[in-house]
Amino acid sequence: MISVEDALSNLFDLVAPMGVEKVSLRHAAGRVLAENVTANRSQPPFDASSMDGYALRQAEVEPDAMFKVIGEAAAGHRFDGVVKPGQAVRIFTGAPIPEGADFVVIQEDTTRRGDLLMLGHDIDGKTNIRPAGGDFKAGDAMDAPRILRPADIALLAAMNIAEVPVHIAPQIAIIATGDELVQPGEMPGPDQIIASNTYGLAAMLEQLGARCRMIPIARDTVPSLTQAFKIAQAADLIITIGGASVGDHDLVAPVAAEMGMEQSFYKVAMRPGKPLMAGMLANTPMIGLPGNPVSAMVCGVVFVAPVVRKMLGLPAGSAPRLSLPLAVDLPQGGPRAHYMRALVKGGAVLPEGNQDSSLLSVLAQADVLMIRPAGDPERQSGDMMDCIAL
Numbered sequence: 001m002i003s004v005e006d007a008l009s010n011l012f013d014l015v016a017p018m019g020v021e022k023v024s025l026r027h028a029a030g031r032v033l034a035e036n037v038t039a040n041r042s043q044p045p046f047d048a049s050s051m052d053g054y055a056l057r058q059a060e061v062e063p064d065a066m067f068k069v070i071g072e073a074a075a076g077h078r079f080d081g082v083v084k085p086g087q088a089v090r091i092f093t094g095a096p097i098p099e100g101a102d103f104v105v106i107q108e109d110t111t112r113r114g115d116l117l118m119l120g121h122d123i124d125g126k127t128n129i130r131p132a133g134g135d136f137k138a139g140d141a142m143d144a145p146r147i148l149r150p151a152d153i154a155l156l157a158a159m160n161i162a163e164v165p166v167h168i169a170p171q172i173a174i175i176a177t178g179d180e181l182v183q184p185g186e187m188p189g190p191d192q193i194i195a196s197n198t199y200g201l202a203a204m205l206e207q208l209g210a211r212c213r214m215i216p217i218a219r220d221t222v223p224s225l226t227q228a229f230k231i232a233q234a235a236d237l238i239i240t241i242g243g244a245s246v247g248d249h250d251l252v253a254p255v256a257a258e259m260g261m262e263q264s265f266y267k268v269a270m271r272p273g274k275p276l277m278a279g280m281l282a283n284t285p286m287i288g289l290p291g292n293p294v295s296a297m298v299c300g301v302v303f304v305a306p307v308v309r310k311m312l313g314l315p316a317g318s319a320p321r322l323s324l325p326l327a328v329d330l331p332q333g334g335p336r337a338h339y340m341r342a343l344v345k346g347g348a349v350l351p352e353g354n355q356d357s358s359l360l361s362v363l364a365q366a367d368v369l370m371i372r373p374a375g376d377p378e379r380q381s382g383d384m385m386d387c388i389a390l
């Protein structure tokens, strides 16, 4: 049995970041930027008015000063002439500042009659001009890697980057194993249940940006599992669920071995999730998750999601932690790290009463996984605990 940390580091050794493809900006949200990109232009590309008003010379601003309005500058339509002493140009937000002007008086501070403009008495020193390149300059970079958020998409658009280099989404094959399983929506026999954790895992990994393919359920026979592995082999990562333990029908390890899998490790000192295995099947990394629904989902959070993040080009690291005070006292922990389903109440973390690894209802209402390291001592209410948000 190896530690969670060693298991994760072994898993990172099995995978490499995916290659790069260009996608249109419209399809880049949520993808991982793969190369630094640089702005094709500056924004704003010219000194621009930030208000509706009049462009003139700041040196001439004083109470009751009079100007002659000689033209208009609107967004998309600059004023071509030069503003000379005693002159002003009607200007609107977003318009280029005309040559000669260095100040915009907002229209609320003016009185206009025909071509004549008179300033009011309370004009402050704010120029109301956005300088050229004040947002970003041509050549400014957005650095990779980076998960592109909506604000990044807006920035890339303003930089006039219509095609974005992103990491190719890994294709993940998910194999459920077991004679007892049917797909959601099917009619289960009297001894059967519905495959659930495969769906939870696919949702988790697709949310990160992977593409998941549900392989037909492998039955508890060597030919059926062999067939499932063959179908899955074109994927970038194979995940099996179930059949990982020591029972007579737990065939994942022997069948994978028969097919030439180079095992990286088997069994991790954690609960739930002990019978986790991983290795290379031909050239495809494979992770075998335990079948208990909560075990598979916890292993998804602790191991598979970080592996997928590495494949997506993000830094290899464990799931992000937050630190929360414990709401209750806890007796000494066991020899395996315990990833406890827990609620967050009033800012404190409260482990749920029943930690059985079959209880999806408990997992679904949990806010965090609270981590008790292997050999954790007795804990008092108020002790700070590492948690992973769910």
Ligand SMILES: Nc1nc2c(c(=O)[nH]1)N[C@H]1C(S)=C(S)[C@@H](COP(=O)(O)OP(=O)(O)OC[C@H]3O[C@@H](n4cnc5c(N)ncnc54)[C@H](O)[C@@H]3O)O[C@H]1N2
Pocket (backbone or CB within 6 Å): 176, 177, 178, 180, 181, 193, 194, 195, 196, 197, 198, 241, 242, 243, 244, 245, 246, 247, 250, 272, 273, 274, 275, 289, 290, 291, 292, 293, 295, 357
């Ligand atoms: N003698 C021992 N028995 C078990 C041990 C052990 O160390 N010694 N470990 C236990 C632990 S811990 C776990 S976890 C399970 C893992 O077993 P498997 O990975 O072989 O999983 P299965 O036996 O196939 O299934 C376990 C359980 O989960 C249900 N299951 C399986 N796949 C799915 C699915 N896709 N969706 C929903 N539910 C699924 C399955 O019906 C079983 O109820 O082994 C313990 N036993």
Ligand code: MOO
Pocket (backbone or CB within 6 Å): 270, 271, 272, 273, 274, 275, 290, 292, 295, 296, 357
């Ligand atoms: O480790 Mo099992 O995954 O405890 O239920």
